[in-house]
Amino acid sequence: MKKVEYDLDGKNKLYFFPEYNRFAFNDSNPEITADYYSDSLVKLRLEISHLCNGRCKYCLVYGNKVEKVEVLNVKDFWKHLENQKWFKNIKKIFIIGGEPLLHFEEISYIIDNFNGKISFSTNGTLITKEMAEKFSKSNVKVYISLDGPGFEDNINRVYINQQFMYPDIIKGINLLKEYNVKFGIFMVATPETVGQAVDMILKLDEKYSPIRIGYNLPHWTPDYKNYGLAEEFRDVLLELYKNRERIKAEIPQLKWRLSPLCDGKIKKFSCGLHTTQTTILPDKSIIRCSKIDNEKDDLKDRITNELLNKNSPIELAKNNQSDCSRCVALACCGGGCPFDGMKRFNCLTDKRECIITPPLINMAINQVVDTLKNQKANIKNGLIETNIINEIIWS
Ligand code: SF4
Ligand code: SF4
Numbered sequence: 167m168k169k170v171e172y173d174l175d176g177k178n179k180l181y182f183f184p185e186y187n188r189f190a191f192n193d194s195n196p197e198i199t200a201d202y203y204s205d206s207l208v209k210l211r212l213e214i215s216h217l218c219n220g221r222c223k224y225c226l227v228y229g230n231k232v233e234k235v236e237v238l239n240v241k242d243f244w245k246h247l248e249n250q251k252w253f254k255n256i257k258k259i260f261i262i263g264g265e266p267l268l269h270f271e272e273i274s275y276i277i278d279n280f281n282g283k284i285s286f287s288t289n290g291t292l293i294t295k296e297m298a299e300k301f302s303k304s305n306v307k308v309y310i311s312l313d314g315p316g317f318e319d320n321i322n323r324v325y326i327n328q329q330f331m332y333p334d335i336i337k338g339i340n341l342l343k344e345y346n347v348k349f350g351i352f353m354v355a356t357p358e359t360v361g362q363a364v365d366m367i368l369k370l371d372e373k374y375s376p377i378r379i380g381y382n383l384p385h386w387t388p389d390y391k392n393y394g395l396a397e398e399f400r401d402v403l404l405e406l407y408k409n410r411e412r413i414k415a416e417i418p419q420l421k422w423r424l425s426p427l428c429d430g431k432i433k434k435f436s437c438g439l440h441t442t443q444t445t446i447l448p449d450k451s452i453i454r455c456s457k458i459d460n461e462k463d464d465l466k467d468r469i470t471n472e473l474l475n476k477n478s479p480i481e482l483a484k485n486n487q488s489d490c491s492r493c494v495a496l497a498c499c500g501g502g503c504p505f506d507g508m509k510r511f512n513c514l515t516d517k518r519e520c521i522i523t524p525p526l527i528n529m530a531i532n533q534v535v536d537t538l539k540n541q542k543a544n545i546k547n548g549l550i551e552t553n554i555i556n557e558i559i560w561s
Contacts, residue, residue, distance in 0.1 A: 196548035290338035350378030436500030
């Protein structure tokens with residue numbers, strides 16, 4: 167069993183087992199049962215239409231030429247969905263576009279007919295009082311795309327006529343606040359703004375009190391392929407982790423990387439494209455991912471589910487010569503986005519993860535080690551209980 171050993175006080179030792187995301191106290195060979203996250207299909211990504219009133223410079227839809235002008239007739243399709251066995255297990259629907267708010271009637275229909283969690287991402291420019299009122303009376307979460315708190319941070323977000331969207335986005339956010347709608351902000355790292363990202367996130371957190379602030383790495387697009395931004399992005403995540411007590415919003419990119427460590431569980435994949443999630447396109451086709459299963463690209467034939475399964479870090483680590491077999495983040499990273507992996511590195515792993523995730527996991531483990539130098543922990547069968555690890559990592 168692979169392990170990393172830490173000295174606590176000259177007498178006691180802490181062991182970390184990267185294959186299992188478990189910690190043991192003074193026991194270098196405890197019995198550990200592998201605990202995987204469930205693989206069952208629970209999330210639906212609904213691409214209502216690829217129509218958009220914007221043309222953001224890094225947009226995946228327009229950047230990767232997945233242009234389609236159909237609009238999914240949700241009401242019509244709902245009857246079909248309700249009869250599907252798999253749909254009965256769906257717990258979350260995430261609506262994406264194009265710009266979903268061009269189709270407010272369709273979103274309203276989903277809000278009125280689906281009992282699980284609903285969220286959608288929007289550029290925020292089309293939000294009206296009527297919409298904000300509807301959202302405030304439902305359990306929908308609205309995610310606004312914004313690249314920072316100021317006008318200059320958002321110069322990549324433009325309308326079709328190249329006018330800047332920023333003033334209208336802020337109007338939309340203010341309406342959501344006025345109606346107490348739960349909303350988050352999604353940002354994309356850009357070369358122009360990544361250096362100020364931590365300050366921007368702190369400011370957004372203080373100014374708008376969103377429930378979440380997502381800070382995403384850019385996906386590959388033909389116009390944006392040279393920007394990997396892995397080192398810069400890693401530094402942002404490390405700083406955000408150091409500032410965790412100050413930030414009220416959840417940062418999903420920190421949370422999903424650290425959660426397996428906190429839960430003592432094993433994450434096989436970063437993206438559930440062939441396991442926990444499925445995607446419906448405007449033409450009603452059901453696919454894994456609109457980037458990988460893009461009809462204009464041969465990726466869909468090259469990326470089979472079998473290959474995805476064989477290339478999770480956990481599987482790759484079975485080869486003792488592999489980098490994954492020696493990696494502290496083995497059961498946390500999930501291999502990143504396979505689309506970016508193929509486009510950027512010609513393999514199913516987005517190797518930017520190898521720059522980003524191990525330092526973050528090491529920082530969290532060091533937090534555990536430092537805390538356990540001064541604090542006793544509950545131990546069961548030689549292993550430290552996961553609720554304590556979770557508390558320490560987020561304290
Ligand atoms: S493969 Fe990549 S682009 Fe496709 S859904 Fe997953 S994370 Fe998104
Ligand atoms: S970070 Fe890289 S080396 Fe580590 S487990 Fe993930 S893919 Fe493998």
